Amino acid sequence: MPNLRPLAIALGLGLATLVVTDASAAPKKKAxxxxxxxxxxxxxxxxxxxAGWLKANPVPQxxxxxxxxQLAERTRVQQRELLDGAMKAPQGNVQKLLGDFWASGLDEAAVEAxxxxxxxxxxxxxxxxxxAKDVPASIAALHQVGIxxxxxxxxxxxxxxxDRHIGYFMQGGMGLPDPAFYTRTDADTVALMARYRAYVKQILALTGTKAADLDAESQAVIALETELARNAxxxxxxxxxxxxxAPISTKELNSRYRNLQLxxxxxxxxxxxxxxxxxxxALFKALDGMVTRIKPEQWKAYLRWRVGDAMAPxxxxxxxxxxxxxxGRVIRGETIAPARWEQVLDAINVAAGPMVGREYAARHxxxxxxxxxxxxxxxIRETQIEAVKANSWLSAEAKTEAQAKLAAMKxxxxxxxxxxxxxVQPMGRGSFGSNMLIASxxxxxxxxxxxxxxNADRRWDVLPQQPALAYDIAQNRLIVTAAALQGPIFNARSDTADKYGSYGALVAHELTRAIDAKGSLVDAKGELRSWWTPADKTAWNLLGNRVAAQFSGYEFPGVKGAKVNGELTREENLADLAGLELAWAAYNAxxxxxKPATQQxxxxxWASLxxxxxxPNEAAQRLTSDTMAPGKWRTNGPLSNLPSFGATYSCKPGQPMQRVEGDQIKVWR
Known part of the structure; x- marks a missing residue:
């Protein structure tokens, strides 16, 4: 976009006075x-x-x-192109595995056969x-293949x-996302359970249950899941x-739950x-009893159903x-099934996402x-450390810990x-379902x-091919995925100002998480403890209250008469403001x-993000559930608190994009 005109020219075109010209009028007064x-x-x-983007992208239905x-959609096309190349001319063993996997998924005739x-x-x-003693071994074998x-x-x-991970035994094994569905008796839940029972019957029929046994076996499956739900x-x-x-020694498991053979x-x-x-x-004690109390035939129906349901896509x-x-329709609310290539790409990312990520980063x-x-x-990190040193609301002990944590951040x-x-064993092109099990x-x-x-840092909880910047609180590390390093977030050939305004501000947004209210629960050594004083917490809450009040005054686009939920979005709004403050300070250094034309x-x-x-439906849903403010206010809200924005564009205090000094909220400046 070309540089905007100086304010003087804009105002010169906008000034006007109203003059009444009437020959019979009294002597003219000064207008x-x-x-x-x-x-x-x-x-x-x-x-x-x-303006150009908004015109090119009208409100969707x-x-x-x-x-x-749109960036996320572009990365999916990039992944598709990568897999197409791996299918036709693989470079190395990992691409050969992925190319065969991709080809097997796209061959719908082979999948059908x-x-x-x-x-x-x-x-x-x-x-x-x-x-009964055969059941635990089958449970373990299905877990091994990712079911x-x-x-x-x-x-x-x-x-x-x-600095370490442990294994968590937790509730699961139910086909519905909320245990409450199995026990509620309202009309909507009863209707949902009827649809669910029909789906269970379909999958059981496909996995070998005889027609005469479908009613009994589907009822047996739901009864077993209901028992799991009642204990969840x-x-x-x-x-x-x-x-x-609730950590326990692995040696204790067998003495507590002999039937489960943990x-x-x-x-x-x-x-x-x-x-x-x-x-x-209590849940695992109940499960331990279910192993012997529930007949093997009921377990077999349940396990067949879980395999068929997990592998159905x-x-x-x-x-x-x-x-x-x-x-798709009932649980996820989808109306149209995705294209076949999208289904296969999603499947490969579920089962072999890190493999795709390795090749994606090498290419992009x-x-x-x-x-x-x-x-x-x-x-940005250096700027944040300096901002902590100069800060007026953090206590001395919190400043010391914050600096140490920022310095230790990976x-x-x-x-x-x-x-x-x-x-991993060769996948080949013969069977997509078998390849899913191999990769899974x-x-x-x-x-x-x-x-x-x-082993805690072995990998990320996001994939390199997914655009993301994230702060990992447990490992005290900032994660920037390969897919995030492209427009509109990052362009290596753009001006320094551009890079700091988009990528730099997003980095700063995440980096501040290390020392905000949630970050203050983990110290520089990776130990779970609160290192803020009560005064630090009070100061942060006061900042949050001011930000919440500011954003609560904004109209929510697309929902008539509604305002942004400032309380729901306060933490993200604070991080946006803090991120812009730090990125601007780093850029100026x-x-x-x-010159102003460059600084613009x-x-x-920032606005282009x-x-x-x-x-209308999406807007109404986000109004009550989204922890991030609408894009218009993610742009304008924090910028209006920055004197640097007003100076760059010659905005006067009290104008919409420049709050008066007394109303401006400062986090790290």
């Missing part, structure tokens, strides 16, 4: 002057900067269109269950030693990590750690249609891009520092390797003599 018009940049910077959403064959070995094992049944088991941080926590409870943390389960997953977390002993059309009609992230991104991130750009083990087994194996001392690129780059168009 009353009107207040000068506000320059467009000082009135609504978001709309002015993004459903969903949302956003600049960052394959029918239930990919899961036949799993079904044969399940059908061979004769006694969790009866319960969930996954690595997560040890809350008393954040609510979603609110399970989403609190502190509720899920020591054998751990060995089957390749886990040899001496500690696990099991936060709900990757099998023949009968499976896929059944899964989409229930999970240059060494120079990585170097520039690292230099800016380091500069910055990982493009891909995780530690690579994975890509030794590999992915599960790599997940299990995260368990144990010194790098280019201290830049910083603010335009946030254009969005929301359908």
């Amino acid at each position: 009353a002057s009107r207040a000068p018009a506000v320059a467009a940049q000082c009135s609504d910077f978001h709309d002015v900067t993004n 459903t969903g949302a269109t956003t600049a960052l959403g 394959d029918g239930s064959q990919p899961i036949a070995p799993l079904l044969t094992r399940i059908n061979a269950i004769k006694k 969790p049944v009866a319960f969930n088991f996954a690595p997560d941080i040890d809350l008393k030693a954040l 926590q609510s979603l609110a409870g399970i989403n609190n990590p502190f509720n899920n943390y 020591d054998a389960f751990l060995k089957a997953q390749g886990v040899n750690d001496d500690l696990v977390s099991l936060s709900d002993p 990757y099998l023949s059309k009968a499976y896929r249609d059944a899964e989409f009609e229930f999970r 992230l240059s060494a120079e891009d990585r170097r520039q991104a690292a230099v800016i991130a380091d500069k 910055i990982e750009i493009g891909t995780p520092l530690r690579d994975l083990d890509y030794s 087994t590999w992915r599960h194996r790599e997940e299990m390797k995260r368990i144990g001392k010194g 790098v280019e201290p003599g830049a 690129g910083f603010f335009r780059a 946030w254009p969005q168009q929301l359908s």
Whole structure:
């Protein structure tokens, strides 16, 4: 975009006086002057900067269109092109694996002919269950291939030693997302359960249940899941990590739960750690009893159903249609199934996402891009440390801890520092469903390797091919994915001001998380403790209250009469403001003599991140659920608190884009 005109020219064109000219009128009086018009940049910077984008992207009928959403769509096309290349002319073993995987998924005729064959070995094992003692081994075998049944088991941080992961035994094994669905009796839930029972019957029929047995077996499946649900926590409870943390020695497992054979389960997953977390002993005690009390035939029906349901998106059309009609339409609210290439790409990212990420970064992230991104991130960190030293609201002890934590922070750009083990049996092009199981087994194996001392940082919780900047609070690291290092976030060839206004501000947004209210719960050594004083917490809450009040005054675009929920969005809004303050300070340190025309690129780059168009339904949903403010106010809200913005565009205090000094909110400046 060309540089905007100086304010003097804009005002010169906008000034006007009203003069009455009438020959019979009394002698002319001096005309009353009107207040000068506000320059467009000082009135609504978001709309002015993004005028071209907004015109090119009208309000959609459903969903949302956003600049960052378009970036995410572009990265999916890039992944498709990468996999097409790997299919036609693979470069190296990993590409050969991925290319064959991709080809097998795109061959719909082969997938159709394959029918239930990919899961036949799993079904044969399940059908061979004769006694109660056979059930735990089948449960363990399904977990090994990435199909969790009866319960969930996954690595997560040890809350008393954040440098390690331990395995968490948790509730799971239910086909519905909320345990409450199994026990509520309202009309909507009853209707949902009827649809669910029909879906269970469809999958059981496809996995071998005779027509005469479908009613009984589907009822048996739902009865078993209902028993799991009755012993499960609510979603609110399970989403609190502190509720899920209850470390016990692995040696204790067998004495407590002899029927479940959890020591054998751990060995089957390749886990040899001496500690696990099991936060709900009553649930696992009930499960232990269910192993012997529930007849093997009921377990077999349940396990066959879980295999068929988990694998349905990757099998023949009968499976896929059944899964989409229930999970797609009813649970996810989708109206149209995605294109085949999108389905296969999603499947590969689920089962082999880190493999794709490795090849994606090799193709789309240059060494120079990585170097520039690292230099800016380091500069932002240096600026944040200096801002902490000069800060007026943090206590002396909090300043000391904040500086130590920022200095210790790891910055990982493009891909995780530690690579994975890509030794996996050849996939071939013969069977997409079988390839899913091969890749899923590999992915599960790599997940299990995260368990144990010194393994917590083995990989990220985002994939390199997904555009993301994130702060990992447990590992005190800033993550910048390879996919994020492209427009509108980052362009290695753009001006320095542009890079700092978009990428730099987003880095700063995430970096401040290390020392904000949530970051203050983990210290520089990675120990879980609060290092803020009561006065620090009070000061932060006062800042948050002011930001919440500011944003609560803004109209919510697309919802008539509604205002932004300032309380819901306060933490993100604080991080946006703090990020812009730091990125601007860092930019000025790098280019201290830049002229206003050059500096304007910083603010335009920030605004170019946030254009969005929301359908009415999407806007109404975001109003009550989105923790981020609408794009218009993510642009204008924080900028109006910055004197640097007003100085660059000659905006006067009290104009929409320049709050008066007494109203301006400062976090780190």
